[in-house]
Amino acid sequence: MNEQVPSLTPQGELFCSPDVEEARSFFRQKPRTMTNKLMSVSEAVSRFVHDGDYLASGGFGGVRIASSVLHEIVRQRKKNLGLSGHTATHDFQILAAGRCFNRCDVAYIVGLEMRGLSPNARRYMESGAVKMTEWSNAALAWRCKAASMGLPFLPARVILGTDIMKHSAAKTIECPFTGQKLLALPALYPDVGIIHVHRADIFGNCQLDGITIADYEVGRSSKRVIITTEHLVDTDEIRKDPLKTLLPFWLVDAVCHVRYGSYPGNMPYEYFSDEEHLAEWVQAEQDPNTFQKFLDKYIYGVSNFKEYLELKGGESRMAELRKLEPLRRNEERPMPASGGSL
């Protein structure tokens, strides 16, 4: 018994500073003017994603992801990004395809949930090209929550006693009231957060339907936020149902109108995932040469996301995926507000 109590000295690197004063200074100078932020995905990525930035992708890997931004990051050959990998599946697969990142906070990577593992992402991670620090899904959500709260850390009761602890950058602390040993999770302030939503106005006020995943936290902790939206609406539409609002305008830097912007991922209430195409990704990844041709066809060889959608069958394929979507909006009786508590 107790022959191998894991070390409590974490060896993982902290990729982002949890310095709240620095973050407050940044947020202090961020403009509050309600200006038109509508732009193309290409412009949003050139202006707000820089080589070396630390990126957080909203949604859940293959559900409500900002695919168009991820493709554009690959197409613009952004390099040396940092990445927050909370259940990163298809989003991770896309960025790994472009070899866009060299450091990663790991909670769930390489895997594709029930769709298996990504062969290319595995090769990339096993090559030693990416520095990794280990966390868990709750830890990454709470790290962004600490940042959203403007606090340098949040205590939590996970990870303790495991090898995740050893390879994380977390620390242990003693509760000043109870003496309880706790994990201290450092605040995570990503340079850029990218989030796909159901509706937004041109100023950045945005709303989503269905589960919020970690997007309240990602949206509020990120220094710059790129929103892609299925539907562009008037601000009055946002005001009709404010309980659904994810972020108000002054947190948002860019709004891009991208219909089917989560494709081939699922967009709740809009369209289901394209399982055939997701399988095509995994199949193409088996062989590096085949995969290069696949990427040339679908990402490097097209000038924008719309052309990719056209290659995949355009409106007629999207209509099929809309039919497969199990969630329907009840216009008479609005959906309950996103968020809420247990």
Added chain:
Amino acid sequence: MKSNNNRYNLMELMVCVAARQLEDSRTAVIGTGMPLAAAMLAQKTAAPNLVILFEAGSVAPKLRRLPISVADSNTQTDALLLSGMDIVFEACQRGTVDYTFLGGAQIDMYGNINSSMIGTDYDHPKVRLPGSGGANDLACLCWMTLVITPHDKRRFVKKLDFLTTPGYLTGPGARERAGLPAGCGPYKVISTLALMGYDPESKRMRVESLHPGVTKEEVIENTGFEMLFLDALPETPEPTDHELKLLREEVDPLGLVIGKAGQ
């Protein structure tokens, strides 16, 4: 996967046995694949009021189709609450979630799980696996952890290559000493060979019943650590025709989990 007879395959056996471990009117955060098939089957049999939560934010949906992701639309149909990861994990941390149900690449005698890597050098893994996802969080915070996994020596190991998700760590009291919530931890393991629980004194894995046709020797042969056995060892009851019908026709009609052989 080989079948014991022609009536059901081993995936079907595991899912049916797993479903029977979940009591009615409990709360459970469930992962995709076999754990979810088991929870859905439990709702259709002995546990109609089992509350299923998904770590991505859906709470108490009426599941119609087997979700592919713990966030996809099929997790959200007719839910009582659509929230976020923080809300669900915080419910676990507060002590309101009874079960979690996980898979894993390797498991040791204290129920610790590895889902991070195969190999001994962290910086150069032989195989990089996904990592914790929400598994570490759920096994730290939910009252009872169930695991479902095929049974062989590569999976039931003496020493994990990486301890991703805590079981009883190094034995009695180790979780509490590490700072994890008191009084929770591994509860059951459902494998292709047996149903296992944990010895209350030593916190070591212990076989509670052998699946039909499986011998004690077979379990020993396929386990990399010293397995404990109950003195009087019953046979796991076979899946009933009713369970198999529900599983094949309502829970997993596409054979995503139980395979095409099940139909």
